[in-house]
Amino acid sequence: MSTDLCSGSSSNDASRTVARDLLALLADAAETHDVVIKTADERQFPAHRSILIARCSYFKALFKGGFSDSSAPEVDLPGADPDALALLLRFIYGGILDSCNRTVLKPAIELADRLLLNDAQAMLLQRLLSTATAETITHDLLWADERGYKDVVAKLQQAYVQQYARGLSLEAVSLLAEANPQLMARLHMAVLASQSSSSAATQAPVAPKAPAAPQVPAAQPGVRFAFGAPAAPSCSMPAAPGFGFGIAPFGSVPSGSVPFGGKPI
Secondary structure, X not given: OOOOOOOHHHHHHHHHHHHHHHHHHHHOHHHHOOEEEEOOOOOEEEEOHHHHHHHOHHHHHHHXXXXXXXXXXXXXXXXXXXXXXXXXXXXXHHOXXXXXXHHHHHHHHHHHHHOOOHHHHHHHHXXXXXXXXXXXXXXXXXXXXXXXXXXXXXXXXXXXXXXXXXXXXXXXXXXXXXXXXXXXXXXXHHHHHHHHHHHHHHOOOOOOOXXXXXXXXXXXXXXXXXXXXXXXXXXXXXXXOOXXXXXXXXXXXXXXXXXXXXXOO
């Protein structure tokens, strides 16, 4: 039975095999290379044009764009950190980003930006954010703001406000204020806004005022039978012939009324 290499676990296995083979090719590039990349300290990295063209937009433009050094046996990357380049070459060949010391992160992010390796840059930026501490947050903010990484600055600012602002040393705050007063002002305003929101959220809610109880009207004088039972609205009337009783207001039995029993009062 044939195996479909474009689906399921077979595809993943094939991808891992290709990545492993390409990384092995990079490891042995001294024997098979056709171009050498030189960094700032004159370190040399042998590589393969065809793989660089297929996997990196920067090198594709460089080697196929008709530049003067398109066919040169050496390519200079002035200012590139050698450890950052070694990390990114493994990404170009094998699609992986090895763990690295935090001191390599920022040079690698800058070089990934320069080489148009957007996926690698995004992954490295996420590592920078996830490893920020109270000791690194001010340096990270200054670095990201200087290079115009607005999304990174926003996320670092959020971390600064929520986690690190209260625990910063005077030295760190002074460094931030001296190096970038505008950034320090933005951070200060963000801290104040956060404190104001927290204070408003923790205040006890004021209970709604209970509606006033309905006013019960005072009892009005009623009427009763002459023997004291409640009766119809206040009035007096003579006894009806043949009935032997009449009705009168509370507290009085007018002359001419006939109480129960039929004898005039």
